[in-house]
Amino acid sequence: MFSVKFQEKIRRPVIRLSKVMHKTGLAGIWLRFVSATQRFIIWRSIFIKSLNPTKIIDIGANTGEFALLVRAAFPMTKIISFEPQADAYATLVRTMRKDKNFQSYKMALGEKDEQATMYISQFSPSSSFVAQTKGSHPEKMEIRQLDNYKDLIDENDITIIKMDVEGYELSVLKGGKSFIEKSDWIYIECRTNDFLGCKFSEIYDFLISRGWEYQGAYDSEYSKEGKLIYFDAFFKNVGKIIRIS
Secondary structure, three states, rough: OOOOHHHHHHHHHHHHHHHHHHHHHHHHHHHHHHHHHHHHHHOOOOOHHOOOOOOEEEEEEOOOHHHHHHHHHHOOEEEEEOOHHHHHHHHHHHHHOOOEEOOOEEEEEOOOOEEEEEEEEEHHHHOOOOOOOOOOOOEEEEEHHHHHHHOOOOOOOEEEEEEEEOOOOOHHOOOOOOHHHHHEEEEEEEEOOEEEEEHHHHHHHHHOOOOOOEEEEEEEEOOOOEEEEEEEEEEEEEEHHHHHH
């Protein structure tokens, strides 16, 4: 922590700067830049690197931004990505084509095996089963339960699941009860305000009731007005530790 004396020294100029940034609209741009930078800092932190995962499950991989991020942090870890959108998936495969420890599935995940409509956004990461954005178009696609892929991991693996599926997170969890039971960590996008599809409280209750422990919030995203839009919640599978020991 900075000393009180140093904090007092910089407090007034920081307050003046923040006023200027909000008046000129620069605050929103700055917050978005900080959020993007935060993601790189988090995944290269001493704590995250100390988890030393053998497998990372990337659910909602889009075009491979997260896969590239974790590859930089974990050069030898197996990355398994799921992405249902045809164009995004093609870019993902092209981006990771030289990575021998990468595996991918062009598949949407959900609570049960079925067909459903995804609203494909002009900004592909915003595509969703539960919400339409301006200019989006509907596309029918197959959904499979995550439990169909439970043999991809073993209880002896150290597995981190990253999930960013625009409001469909709880549905994916419900369709993957056996899969997540074998996993160690879940890094999942959540919303407390203006919730999309499911609330943080619903995800929290679901995981806590199954032997998971909430480890905190990371990588918060704010509107240009400074309102919290969403954050990534980190959970630890305490139940797995108990079963193995």
